[in-house]
Amino acid sequence: MSRPYPVEASGRQDGVADQHGAVAVKLACIAARGHVDGPELARRVAPEQAAVDGMDGCEGLGRRGAGAEEDHDREHYRYDQSIAELHKEDLKELLPLPTAEFDCARYEVYSVNLWGKFNIGPAHTYSTSPKHAGGRVTVKITSSKVIPLDENQRVITEHPRLYGNSKQEAMDWLPYLKLLSRCPAALKYTGIYEMLPDPLQEYLGKQPKSECGHVLRVLSWITEHDGFKKAVESVNEAVVRNISGIDSLVTLHDYLNQNHVQERMDIEGRNLPELPPVMFHGELYDNIMQSNGVK
Numbered sequence: 001m002s003r004p005y006p007v008e009a010s011g012r013q014d015g016v017a018d019q020h021g022a023v024a025v026k027l028a029c030i031a032a033r034g035h036v037d038g039p040e041l042a043r044r045v046a047p048e049q050a051a052v053d054g055m056d057g058c059e060g061l062g063r064r065g066a067g068a069e070e071d072h073d074r075e076h077y078r079y080d081q082s083i084a085e086l087h088k089e090d091l092k093e094l095l096p097l098p099t100a101e102f103d104c105a106r107y108e109v110y111s112v113n114l115w116g117k118f119n120i121g122p123a124h125t126y127s128t129s130p131k132h133a134g135g136r137v138t139v140k141i142t143s144s145k146v147i148p149l150d151e152n153q154r155v156i157t158e159h160p161r162l163y164g165n166s167k168q169e170a171m172d173w174l175p176y177l178k179l180l181s182r183c184p185a186a187l188k189y190t191g192i193y194e195m196l197p198d199p200l201q202e203y204l205g206k207q208p209k210s211e212c213g214h215v216l217r218v219l220s221w222i223t224e225h226d227g228f229k230k231a232v233e234s235v236n237e238a239v240v241r242n243i244s245g246i247d248s249l250v251t252l253h254d255y256l257n258q259n260h261v262q263e264r265m266d267i268e269g270r271n272l273p274e275l276p277p278v279m280f281h282g283e284l285y286d287n288i289m290q291s292n293g294v295k
Contacts, residue, residue, distance in 0.1 A: 105142045112137055115191055116176070117169075120146065124162040129175035130192060132156070146170070173228040174220060181216035185209065199236035206244050218246055222253055230257060 072084040079086065110118040116133045119125050120141070128137055128148045140147040141161070148156045159170035176192055187193050193201065200219070207215050222231040234253035238244070243252060 105140050108139050108141065109136055110139050110148075111135075115195065118148070120162075123165055123167050125167075125169040126159050126162075127169075127171045127173075127175075128156050130179050130190070131175075174223050177216055177220040177223060181213050181220055184212035184216055187212060187216075197232050199232055199239050202239050203235045203244075211246065214246055215249075218250060222250075226253075226257060 072087065073082055075081070076083050076086055110120070112118050112128055112132045112135050114133050116128050116130045117125050118128065118137065118139070120139075126139075126146050126148065132148075132150070137156070138149045138153070140149060144161055146159045146161050150156055157172040157175055159172065162168045162170060180187055180190075180192065187204070193204075196204075204212060204215060219231050219235070222234065230253070234249065234256055237256060238249050238252055241252070243249060
């Protein structure tokens with residue numbers, strides 16, 4: 001059975017049902033009952049007494065919060081039911097939340113050029129993978145990301161979304177390096193080799209054909225863990241130092257990015273105990289050796 005809620009309690013007009021629908025009316029009634037039955041009612045009915053009791057101060061807020069659950073067992077001032085029972089009736093009227101997450105994105109299909117890239121508008125270019133060169137990909141576009149998907153709707157890579165009218169490009173080298181590491185023999189016969197930074201081209205040019213696949217796998221691993229920029233910096237330093245070995249490249253990368261154990265321990269400012277000095281007596285070893293017949 002419906003109950004007539006007082007209009008003055010909610011502060012809304014009768015036209016709320018026409019403007020927002022029945023759900024808004026129910027929510028407004030719930031909010032109205034909670035506010036008018038609590039501190040708001042006390043302020044409206046007896047503001048002077050509310051101020052005396054500390055209803056407007058931190059102490060009053062603490063008392064109200066601590067006794068809120070017990071207060072639900074009290075009988076409502078207008079209806080012959082407890083506040084807890086009325087609350088249960090209100091809960092039955094609430095609509096369930098959606099079980100599926102709302103996907104706040106749009107999906108569009110774009111053509112991919114021979115370098116594995118596609119354009120959104122005249123200014124913004126995004127990479128996919130050499131596998132999708134010359135084909136078409138579905139792209140998920142949100143307010144902050146551009147995510148190309150393969151034919152099975154799996155993520156190829158993720159890019160931050162580009163804005164503005166100037167020409168910009170978002171490039172993820174990891175899919176390119178992974179694919180090239182599987183077929184290194186075709187490296188120089190693809191347009192991808194010409195897209196690589198000069199230090200990478202120079203470093204790969206010094207490698208025997210049998211080692212190109214291993215080098216590309218190492219570069220993929222470095223890119224995946226530390227980013228393509230760090231990988232290029234390490235390769236550039238390897239070119240400057242004339243380092244060509246794969247193990248030496250990994251060691252150099254770890255050294256440049258401080259992924260190694262410190263050579264010296266920093267003990268300044270530490271409260272270390274005083275140790276007695278250690279004295280070395282070489283004659284003791286001489287005596288031991290002479291006693292064993294060693295001259």
